[in-house]
Amino acid sequence: MTEPEVTHADADALLKAQKRRNVWLAFALVAFVVIVGVTTAIRIQETDFSGGDRLYFSGYLDEAEKEAADREAEARYEAFRAEEAARAASLETDNE
C-alpha cells in the first residue's frame, strides 16, 4: 500500500493546525504557571507558620492531632523565648 501524496495545500493546512495547537499549549503552560504561583501566594499568606500549620496541608484528620501540633509549636516557641531571656540575662551579667 502506498502512502497518500501530500499536496502543498495539505502541508499548509497541517502547518497551520500545528501552529494553532502550539499557541494553545503555550496558553495552557502560562495558565498553569500563573495558577500555581497565585495558589502558592495565597497558601503562604493564609498559613500561620508560628503555629502547627504546614504549607500545602489544610486540614487535620482529627482535632486531637491539630491540638498536639499546636502544643508542640507553642512549646518550641516558649523554649526559644526562654533561651533568648537566658542569653540576655547572661549578657547583662557580663556587662556588670
Place this chain on the structure above:
Amino acid sequence: MSADTIANPAQPRLATARDYLELLKPRIMGLVVFTALAGLIAASSLSGIAVNPVLAAVAILAVALGAGAAGAINMWYDADIDAIMSRTATRPIPAGAVPRDEALTMGLIMSAVSVLLMWIASNMLAAGLLALSIVYYGWFYTMVLKRRTAQNIVIGGAAGAFPPVIGWAVVTGTTPLDAWLLFAIIFFWTPPHFWALSLVAHKEYKKAGVPMLPVTNGAAATRQQILIYTLLLTPVGVSPLLTGLGGALYGAVAIGLSAIFLYYAGAIWRSRAGDAEAGAAERQLAMKTFAFSILYLFCLFAALIFEHGFGLYMSIGGIG
C-alpha cells in the same frame, strides 16, 4: 486490544480545538464539576470552614481536569470499539482527527497536573481521592471491567461517585458520613441511568462485544434491574434528610423526583423496551427514563447548592 481492530477512517481530518475538547468528554465533566461543587459548598456550610474562593476555584478546576484526563484515557483505550458503534464513531480518534498516542499523552499529563493542582490548592486527602478516581475510571473501569463483566456499570459507577467526596475533602480534609451519602446517591443512580440507555443501544454494544446487561442477560433482566436499583436509590436519595445534610428544599425535591423516577422505573419494568418486538413508544420510554435520570441527579445536587450556598437551608430535624 489490537491496532488492527480499529477501523481505519476513510478520510482522516485535521484536528480542531473542538476535537481536543471532545476528548475530555465535556458533558460528563460538567456533571462531575457540578457534584464536586455541591460537596464543597455543603461541607463549607455544615462545617463552618470558609475556603478561599480562589483556592476553591482551583480545586474545582483540578476536578474538571482530572475528569477530562480520565475521559481522554478512556477514549484512547476504547478507540477500537468506538469505531464500531455508530453513536461513538464520530469521536475524535475513530474519526481520524486525533492520533491515539496523543490522546493518551494528553490524558496522562492532565492527570498529573490535576492531582498536583489539587494538592497545592487543598490537601493530600483530596488529591489522593482525585488520583484514585482517575485510576478507577481510566484503568479499573475502562481496561478491566468494561469488556469483562455485565456488572461493569455497577462497580464502575463508583468512579463517577467520587467528586462530591473530593469536594468535601477539599474543605475539611476529612470524608464524613454526609460525603459518603452523596457518593452512595451517584453510585446507586448510575445503573438505572446507563441501563435505560443500553436498552435502546444494546445492538451497538453487542456489535462491539461490550457485555452490557441487555446483551448478556437480556432486556427483561435489565428492566428488572433498573427497577431494583431505582428502589434502592429511593431511600438513599432521601437519606440526607436524616443526617441534616438536606433541609426542607432538598426533602421536597428528593421525595418528589424519587416518586417520578419510581414511576418511570415501574413503567420500564412493565414495558417491552429493549425487546425485538418493542415499538417506538417503548424505545421512547427508555430514552425518557434516561433523560429523567439526568434531571433527577442534577436537581438533587442543585437543591443542596441552593440550600447551603444561598442560605435557603431549613433543617427539618435530622439526627446528625
